[in-house]
Amino acid sequence: MIHIAHLKKQLPAGPTVLDDISFRADDGEFIAIKGASGSGKSMLLKCLALQESWTSGSYKVDGKEVPTTWSGRYRIRREVALIEEKPSLHPGRTALKNVLVGSAAQASALRRLTGMVRNDDYMGAMDTLEKLGLLDKAHSKADKLSGGERQRVAVARALVHGAKVLLADEPVSGLDPHAADKVLGDLKRLCKEQGLIVIAVLHQGDWAERYADRIIGLSGGKLALQVNGRRLTEREKNLL
Numbered sequence: 323m324i325h326i327a328h329l330k331k332q333l334p335a336g337p338t339v340l341d342d343i344s345f346r347a348d349d350g351e352f353i354a355i356k357g358a359s360g361s362g363k364s365m366l367l368k369c370l371a372l373q374e375s376w377t378s379g380s381y382k383v384d385g386k387e388v389p390t391t392w393s394g395r396y397r398i399r400r401e402v403a404l405i406e407e408k409p410s411l412h413p414g415r416t417a418l419k420n421v422l423v424g425s426a427a428q429a430s431a432l433r434r435l436t437g438m439v440r441n442d443d444y445m446g447a448m449d450t451l452e453k454l455g456l457l458d459k460a461h462s463k464a465d466k467l468s469g470g471e472r473q474r475v476a477v478a479r480a481l482v483h484g485a486k487v488l489l490a491d492e493p494v495s496g497l498d499p500h501a502a503d504k505v506l507g508d509l510k511r512l513c514k515e516q517g518l519i520v521i522a523v524l525h526q527g528d529w530a531e532r533y534a535d536r537i538i539g540l541s542g543g544k545l546a547l548q549v550n551g552r553r554l555t556e557r558e559k560n561l562l
């Protein structure tokens with residue numbers, strides 16, 4: 323479970339880009355974030371992923387305030403994974419190797435340098451790729467994968483390295499509707515089967531309405547909307 327209360331982010335230059343944001347996400351919940359360009363969606367995900375600091379407010383994971391120590395934050399960074407719109411995969415490595423070796427935030431320096439893997443890690447990675455329908459792509463180089471497959475490899479990589487919370491920034495932008503359905507369908511299924519928390523920026527189209535348990539709307543860095551996942555009314559859409 324994650325819980326943020328009165329989160330505020332003020333940039334050094336002065337503007338406040340997140341202002342008094344409070345919400346909680348329970349295990350197994352899929353939350354969509356909507357909001358116009360510049361409303362603070364990406365900044366919110368970066369704060370949750372500890373890639374940006376916040377000026378004030380509280381952020382708790384499983385009931386405990388996020389630690390300020392480096393080692394405590396390292397653990398949270400493994401548990402709370404940010405998957406970017408265009409995930410950075412090593413282009414010359416296979417999908418399997420990308421999953422196994424992990425990203426800079428997830429893998430040890432030795433593993434990143436040597437690419438060393440253990441047999442049980444290999445089995446775990448293949449199992450996760452299978453869950454994401456990517457078994458036949460395990461040995462394909464990352465630069466030969468489609469946008470949707472790359473997204474799913476990034477999800478597999480986060481899960482193999484211990485993520486319990488997946489933060490996805492525009493995971494389906496640029497994907498055709500079929501690929502987008504596959505990515506969001508997989509995220510939703512994993513969320514329910516494994517009790518993961520998924521928080522995805524899904525501003526375009528009706529993806530949020532179709533997949534989310536809850537929709538959070540931002541406007542000008544403030545919480546403008548918080549409703550259960552359903553078709554938004556015209557009045558609600560106008561708040562964003």
Ligand SMILES: Nc1ncnc2c1ncn2[C@@H]1O[C@H](COP(=O)(O)OP(=O)(O)OP(=O)(O)O)[C@@H](O)[C@H]1O
Nearest residue numbers: 333335339357358359360361362363364365366525
């Ligand atoms: N490093 C930064 N320096 C200055 N301003 C920033 C920085 N990062 C974000 N901002 C500003 O903070 C605000 C929120 O940015 P953010 O990227 O979170 O918006 P967003 O809702 O994700 O937009 P989009 O949908 O266009 O990606 C914007 O006004 C942006 O210009």
